[in-house]
Amino acid sequence: MTKKIIIAGGTGFVGKYLSDKFISLGYEVHIISRQAGHTNWQNLTALIKVLENAEMLINLAGKSVDCRYNKKNKKEIYDSRINTTNRLGEAIFLCKNPPKLWINSSTATIYRHAEDRAMTEDKGEIGSGFSVNVATNWEKSFFGFNLKDTRQIALRMAIVLGKDGGVIKPLKSLVTLGLGGTQGKGNQMFSWIHIEDLFNIIIFLQQKKSLTGVFNASSPNPVSNKTLMQLLRWNMKVKIGLPVSEWMLRIGAVIIKTETELILKSRWVVPERLLSAGYKFKYDTLNNSVKDILEN
Numbered sequence: 001m002t003k004k005i006i007i008a009g010g011t012g013f014v015g016k017y018l019s020d021k022f023i024s025l026g027y028e029v030h031i032i033s034r035q036a037g038h039t040n041w042q043n044l045t046a047l048i049k050v051l052e053n054a055e056m057l058i059n060l061a062g063k064s065v066d067c068r069y070n071k072k073n074k075k076e077i078y079d080s081r082i083n084t085t086n087r088l089g090e091a092i093f094l095c096k097n098p099p100k101l102w103i104n105s106s107t108a109t110i111y112r113h114a115e116d117r118a119m120t121e122d123k124g125e126i127g128s129g130f131s132v133n134v135a136t137n138w139e140k141s142f143f144g145f146n147l148k149d150t151r152q153i154a155l156r157m158a159i160v161l162g163k164d165g166g167v168i169k170p171l172k173s174l175v176t177l178g179l180g181g182t183q184g185k186g187n188q189m190f191s192w193i194h195i196e197d198l199f200n201i202i203i204f205l206q207q208k209k210s211l212t213g214v215f216n217a218s219s220p221n222p223v224s225n226k227t228l229m230q231l232l233r234w235n236m237k238v239k240i241g242l243p244v245s246e247w248m249l250r251i252g253a254v255i256i257k258t259e260t261e262l263i264l265k266s267r268w269v270v271p272e273r274l275l276s277a278g279y280k281f282k283y284d285t286l287n288n289s290v291k292d293i294l295e296n
Helices: 013-024 044-051 071-094 130-143 168-176 195-207 225-236 246-255 272-277 286-294
Strands: 004-008 028-032 056-059 101-107 151-157 159-162 192-194 213-217
Touching: 004 013, 013 028, 013 159, 013 195, 028 044, 044 071, 056 071, 056 195, 071 101, 071 130, 101 130, 101 195, 130 151, 151 195, 159 195, 159 286, 168 225, 192 195, 192 286, 195 213, 195 272, 213 272, 225 286
Parallel strands: 004 028, 004 056, 056 101, 101 151, 151 213, 159 192
Antiparallel strands: none
16 A cells, blocks of 8 residues: 655645645655645545544644734735645544654744754753744744644754755845845854755654654754855855845845845754754755756
8 A cells, every 4th residue: 555645835845845845755746735736634524534544743834934924914824824734633632543753844933043052852941033933932832732642743844945945046146136245244154954855853763762842953063154154155156245234134025025124034953853863964055955956
């Protein structure tokens, strides 16, 4: 019998990558999404049916935070994460043979703005503000379910880097235009993870059946924004990189309908629990990661 993987929110950049990788390993992959042709997360009966006898559920569902934080978007960002997680938990609770493992995405943004030290799972300090409020309630909803037959892991994901999407595309555009200098002061830390390592971490956690709880899904070697932009310019062979000041970023964010938090917040996160459990990163340095992503 074919092993079954369920991916909620599986139509985006990360979800498509994970789906293709699992299919290549011989898994039967089912997507939960509002999009036509997939199981709709609002249909509890259909959710229970698709979750029965699954090896693993990976929940990536949530409206993109790459938008203006107005009242409407804030509500959608919050509800798309909390409501989906609650509905999945309800469905798993009602399954006769529930998934053995439920991995719920969370975010490294849950930690405070950190320029002084790295944030680990045990010693990291939770921040404040809208994004942190979403993240803390997301995890609270997730761990609020007492599922005796389903192991639960929340992945506090750093910014995911890959060839087919994510933050690399707009950053490449800035470098090409000669605007690939520091953004803001440039000392804000950039925590990241190569998408291939994200997949490998999921496989690692699936196999390590004693592991539960919260894990930072990030490279062990975060860098400053200044270093990030230098590496991009060097790998793209662009010599000039004009800096972009905070006031320019704030004006630009309004024009392109996003928030400066995505660039200016210092996310200094390290994967202490993964390293302690024995996970070995394939892409542990940003230079190797950028080289791979920019190939072809």
